[in-house]
Amino acid sequence: MRVVIQRVNSCSLTIAGQEYSRIGYGILILVGVEDADTTDDSEWLCGKISGLRVFDDSQGVMDLDINDIGGDIMVVSQFTLHASLRKGNRPSYSKAARPDVAKPLYEAFIQSLEKSLGRSVATGQFGAHMEITLVNDGPVTIFMDTKNRE
Numbered sequence: 001m002r003v004v005i006q007r008v009n010s011c012s013l014t015i016a017g018q019e020y021s022r023i024g025y026g027i028l029i030l031v032g033v034e035d036a037d038t039t040d041d042s043e044w045l046c047g048k049i050s051g052l053r054v055f056d057d058s059q060g061v062m063d064l065d066i067n068d069i070g071g072d073i074m075v076v077s078q079f080t081l082h083a084s085l086r087k088g089n090r091p092s093y094s095k096a097a098r099p100d101v102a103k104p105l106y107e108a109f110i111q112s113l114e115k116s117l118g119r120s121v122a123t124g125q126f127g128a129h130m131e132i133t134l135v136n137d138g139p140v141t142i143f144m145d146t147k148n149r150e
Contacts, residue, residue, distance in 0.1 A: 001041045001105070002032040002081040007054050007140035011074050013124050014131045021122035026071030027054070028134055031109055032081025033102040034095045041146035042109040050116040054140050062140075067117065075113065076124035076132065077106045099127060 005027050012022040029049065055064040055071065066073060079102065083091035097105070103126050114120055124130050144150075 001034070001037045001045055001109070002143070002145045003045060003049070004030040004078075004081065005049065005052065005054075005142045005144070006030075006134065007137045009135040009137045011132065011134040013074065013076065013122070014133070015125055015128050020125060020130070021074060023072035023074045023122050025069070025137070026066060026073050027052075028132070029073065029075045030078040030081060031075060031106055032078050033097045033105045034082050035097045035101060037097065037101075037105055037146065039105070039108050039112075042105055043112050044146055044149065045144065046109065046112040046116045048144065049113065052142070054142065072122065073113070073117070074122040074124070075106075075110050076130065077102065077126050103127070 008023070008026060008028050010022075010024055011028045013020045050067070051065050053063050053065050055062060055066070055069045057063040079093055079096040080091070082096040083093060084095060085091055096102070106126055110121060110123060
């Protein structure tokens with residue numbers, strides 16, 4: 001699994017012209033699933049994300065996690081995180097999992113994250129065309145891949 005985590009002041013998600021979800025200060029998580037991913041990948045990511053210290057303390061040092069600040073989280077599926085440009089300029093998504101594999105893992109990721117945090121998170125709608133409006137704070141943007149656990 002691959003995720004892009006962005007610290008945001010606010011974020012809203014619209015589907016077919018209607019607001020679907022909205023968060024305030026917190027993080028937006030874009031999630032890409034590939035065929036080789038398992039629930040172990042999902043659980044590892046959730047553990048890292050729930051303890052990710054990317055929020056400023058009183059000294060201006062990024063030392064607080066999402067629970068410390070009572071922040072919001074939005075999770076959105078994004079298969080394009082597995083794009084490959086090895087053969088030309090048109091991205092190939094052959095590594096991205098098909099919906100029958102990706103959707104259950106995306107949903108398991110959300111459930112695991114909610115369990116880890118002890119509260120619900122905002123989401124997008126799997127497979128829908130979504131428009132996301134966000135105010136990136138910092139900017140702070142972090143990329144994680146379960147195949148390269150750093």
